[in-house]
Amino acid sequence: MTEYEAVIGLEIHTHLKTKSKMFCACSTEFGRPPNSNICPVCTGQPGALPVLNKEAVNLAIRCGLALNCTINKKSVFARKNYFYPDLPKGYQISQFDLPVASRGFVDIAPADGAEKRIGITRAHLEEDAGKLVHQGAEGIEGATSSYVDLNRSSVPLLEIVSEPDLRSAAEAKAYLEKIKSILQYAGISDANMEEGKLRCDANVSIRPAGAAEFGVKTEIKNMNSFRAVERAIKIEIERQKQALAAGRQIIQETRSYDEAAGQTVSMRSKEESHDYRYFPEPDLLPLLISEDWLKQAQKELPELAEQRIKRYQEEYGISAYDARVLTLDKATADFFDTAARLYAGDKKNIVNWLTTDVLGYLKNEDLELSQTKLRPANLVEMLGLIDNKTISGKIAKELIGQMLKTGESAKKLVEQSGLRQITDEAELQKIIQEILNANPRQLEQYRAGKTALKGYFVGETMKRTKGRASPPAVNQILDKLLSG
Ligand SMILES: [Zn+2]
Known part of the structure; x- marks a missing residue:
């Protein structure tokens, strides 16, 4: 043959x-x-x-x-x-x-x-x-x-x-x-x-x-x-x-x-x-x-994808793989460039949101980024809310879908839906104490040495607060209350 x-x-x-x-x-x-x-x-x-x-x-x-x-x-x-x-x-x-x-x-x-x-x-x-x-x-x-x-x-x-x-x-x-x-x-x-x-x-x-x-x-x-x-x-x-x-x-x-x-x-x-x-x-x-x-004409030749891949690695320390994903579509690369100019934090945060949640959404909906209502300034505003602990990363994952659909600002969505993260120690302590009181058997087992049960209490706290509790704060308070 x-x-x-x-x-x-x-x-x-x-x-x-x-x-x-x-x-x-x-x-x-x-x-x-x-x-x-x-x-x-x-x-x-x-x-x-x-x-x-x-x-x-x-x-x-x-x-x-x-x-x-x-x-x-x-x-x-x-x-x-x-x-x-x-x-x-x-x-x-x-x-x-x-x-x-x-x-x-x-x-x-x-x-x-x-x-x-x-x-x-x-x-x-x-x-x-x-x-x-x-x-x-x-x-x-x-x-x-x-x-x-x-x-x-x-x-x-x-x-x-x-x-x-x-x-x-x-x-x-x-x-x-x-x-x-x-x-x-x-x-x-x-x-x-x-x-x-x-x-x-x-x-x-x-x-x-x-x-x-x-x-x-x-x-x-x-x-x-x-x-x-x-x-x-x-x-x-x-x-x-x-x-x-x-x-x-x-x-x-x-x-x-x-x-x-x-x-x-x-x-x-x-x-x-x-x-x-x-x-x-x-x-x-x-x-x-x-x-x-x-x-x-030579002078006017704009930056091509390969040059951007190089620049992203050199300027922002982004991996070659991520740089390639970002530059597949010019609109996505332009979006990233604008967001990177506006955002004071680590530019890799922008990369992570773009390459996972945003591109995932686009793939599911069979859309291009330019067909959504998300703008670089909105994404940067949301990253700022995560950085100053107003919202958790988990809440942000819910927000990004709405922002892609409606073009609404992250701040406004947080205000409207009461998704603000609970970082207030007194408020969290009160909630956690109630959870411990409601679960005396688990508390006894924990104190008898079954320390893996801490995860159970974290889970209950998250359930009660609908994911709004700040995880580091919950851990800290739990450690204090469980040992006491
Ligand atoms: Zn003609």
């Missing part, structure tokens, strides 16, 4: 975070009424001329730098010709043989193996197409009618093409997550897959393990989440293995992932680049990037 290995490369399309479109002044805002962000340029009216968006180029350079690419001093826009109802010009302005960035790499740490370097072939600028809205059925086949929304037409995109260096679905997922993290940290894109701001196609082939030549590849489309990417690639690898085992050939084609059916389905035979009849865009000059521009 032949052992096979998978060879995978990803093409990632990401929306660039610009206010206006690639070649006109129309807004890129998501979720506006259909065809409200359009003009003669992005709807392809005859005679309308494109003007390049400088900020899109800025972000492309920044992305190239973050991906360790060479930024090409001269790159050229090209027309990629094809017909589809969402493409009014009949061609897409893209880059072909001279992209803005080439030959980079990122390091990934996949769940199923060791750290690994993945090559980046190129990153190039292009414009997005419009969107079709079908009535009566989901796809264009079977629809009773289809509408065209050109709000997305000509929104700036960057396509990032990896080398075929990925060897498993888990590696592909780790790579995609790494790219998403870089895009978010560097302020290049929101990289939100659900809003279509990050899209990914996968080229998948298999070959006998150790072989030098590549097998025939298929291109998988229609993967709309990180989980879908991992599942679709796994399914496609399995399909190819079974086909070869049954003596069938793999056909070079484009296949669509059907999430509900859990399979990939043939869409069309794969087009070659010559099918698009690329030629240089005659309406745009070559894109020239000066040394000064490049230096400026």
Whole structure:
């Protein structure tokens, strides 16, 4: 039986975070009424001329730098010709043989193996197409009618093409997550897959393990989440293995992932680049990037996740593991940075609450931190209440859930619910004395040497005070009363 290995490369399309479109002044805002962000340029009216968006180029350079690419001093826009109802010009302005960035790499740490370097072939600028809205059925086949929304037409995109260096679905997922993290940290894109701001196609082939030549590849489309990417690639690898085992050939084609059916389905035979009849865009000059521009972009490159992981360890003495957990999501890392600035105590207290209670809550509710009402100042206020012994850690665990849901301040919640910790010695002594009086048998056993019963009295005190008694104070008073 032949052992096979998978060879995978990803093409990632990401929306660039610009206010206006690639070649006109129309807004890129998501979720506006259909065809409200359009003009003669992005709807392809005859005679309308494109003007390049400088900020899109800025972000492309920044992305190239973050991906360790060479930024090409001269790159050229090209027309990629094809017909589809969402493409009014009949061609897409893209880059072909001279992209803005080439030959980079990122390091990934996949769940199923060791750290690994993945090559980046190129990153190039292009414009997005419009969107079709079908009535009566989901796809264009079977629809009773289809509408065209050109709000997305000509929104700036960057396509990032990896080398075929990925060897498993888990590696592909780790790579995609790494790219998403870089895009978010560097302020290049929101990289939100659900809003279509990050899209990914996968080229998948298999070959006998150790072989030098590549097998025939298929291109998988229609993967709309990180989980879908991992599942679709796994399914496609399995399909190819079974086909070869049954003596069938793999056909070079484009296949669509059907999430509900859990399979990939043939869409069309794969087009070659010559099918698009690329030629240089005659309406745009070559894109020239000066040394000064490049230096400026280098200076403006924000702190990436890896640099933050290092800083958290060095500045705050946080473990490498915790630093990695904090930086998985940029919003969580930003939250931590703000809280750390506001909080005078040990920053590890913030880490503990964020990585256990808060992230636990998010996982249970399937939410992101930014979707909750918790703000850094509220968390810091709660930590202050623990530090000055107004509330116990146990009470705080109850508060944090309410704070995440309502955004209410910890102080206010404590006042409203009477959760203030009992630290008053006279009050505690009275309660504990009552408990001892009510349990004469246990008290006698304790004094006869069964000292483990102290835990029983602590428990009774906590029960009576609904967890509000300060544990150190209870211990101290118990020791005094039990020995007396
Ligand atoms: Zn426009």
